[in-house]
Amino acid sequence: MRQLRPVEANSEIYSTELLDRRWLSKKTIELKLVKPPLFTFNPGQRICLIHKSVERDYSLVSAPADTDLILCIRKVHTGILSSQLSEIALGTRLRFTGPHGYFTFKPSNRPAIFVATGTGLAPFCSMVRSGITDIALLHGVSLAADLYYADFIKPAVKHYIPCLSKPNGSPEDCFNGRVTDYLQKNLPPGKYDFYLCGSRDMIHDVTVLVDERFEGSLIYTEIYY
Ligand SMILES: Cc1cc2nc3c(=O)[nH]c(=O)nc-3n(C[C@H](O)[C@H](O)[C@H](O)COP(=O)(O)OP(=O)(O)OC[C@H]3O[C@@H](n4cnc5c(N)ncnc54)[C@H](O)[C@@H]3O)c2cc1C
Known part of the structure; x- marks a missing residue:
């Protein structure tokens, strides 16, 4: 089992409470937590x-301006914390440290391509909610039922491309295949800023593709597992 990491010297421990939980799909929950008054963060x-x-x-x-903190968590089979979070009672007290990380939007004159697998969509939701919408966003999932947050993302961003790896009578506006297949077949040659979030495999595959086909592009990554 992973050990509790030492808290970074400048990282405060905040206390919070589980306010609400809803299922976004069969394996994915959304948690709403109390935002401590002094806690601030950047989208991503x-x-x-x-x-x-x-x-x-x-x-x-x-988004930073929202009243509560929202998380989107996949319930991993036999996963310790994600399983507990899918069951603990509303009102349970939790603690957290943060904000952590540098996976934030860096404006440039290159088109931004956001690529997520599964709950890797989370940081992009915060960015879109914060007004970063002049982007193409690819969301790779197995089934159309896993395309949570499509309702608010689709009308907000320039291009929203849902990619289904196990299409089964999928809706017309979905791409049948993985995000890498979509990029290979449909993204015109050019220089882009790629933001990749989710599985290590997807990030590896897209990185190889970018090296081969989109020379001069930048890649920012957030690996979940
Ligand atoms: C920077 C960062 C940000 C993250 N943000 C999120 C987030 O917003 N939402 C989210 O759902 N997860 C996120 N994760 C993953 C999260 O931290 C946990 O690893 C995950 O919830 C599993 O924890 P657990 O205790 O339930 O499983 P554990 O008991 O730790 O078991 C871990 C096992 O589950 C696998 N695993 C971990 N995540 C996934 C996944 N999404 N799908 C399939 N298998 C997985 C691991 O490879 C490992 O085999 C993030 C990870 C990192 C490093």
Whole structure:
């Protein structure tokens, strides 16, 4: 089992409370937590949630201006904390440190391509909620039922491209295939800023593709697992 990491010298421990939980799909929950009055963050950053002696990183879905803190968490099969978070009672007290990380938007004159797999969508939600919308956002999931947050993202951003790896009578506006397939087949040659968040495999595959086809592009990454 992973040990509790020593808290960074300048990282405060905040106390919070579970206000609400809803299921976004069969395996994904959204948690709403009390935002401590002195806690601030930038869109794209994460917190390290602590429950009993277990701590795990979670990106913030909410925007800095929102009243509460929102997390989007996949319930991992046999996963210690994600399983507990899917069951603990509303009102449970939790602790967290943060904000952590540098996965924030860096404006440039290159088009921004956001690529997420699964709950890797979380930091992009915070950015979109904060007004960063002149982007193309690819969300790679298995099934259309996993396309949570599409309702608010689709009308907000310039291009929203849902990619289904296990299409099964998928809606017309979905791409049938992985995010890498979409980029390979549809993204015109050029220089871009790629923001990649989610599984190590996706980040590896997109990085290889960018090196091969989109020379001069920049890549920012946040690896979840
Ligand atoms: C920077 C960072 C930000 C993160 N942000 C989020 C977030 O916003 N939402 C979120 O759901 N997770 C996020 N994670 C993953 C999260 O920290 C935990 O690893 C995850 O919740 C599993 O914890 P657990 O205690 O339930 O599982 P553990 O008991 O720690 O078991 C871990 C196992 O689950 C696998 N695993 C971890 N995450 C996933 C996943 N999403 N899908 C499939 N397998 C997985 C690991 O490879 C490992 O085999 C983030 C991770 C990092 C490093």
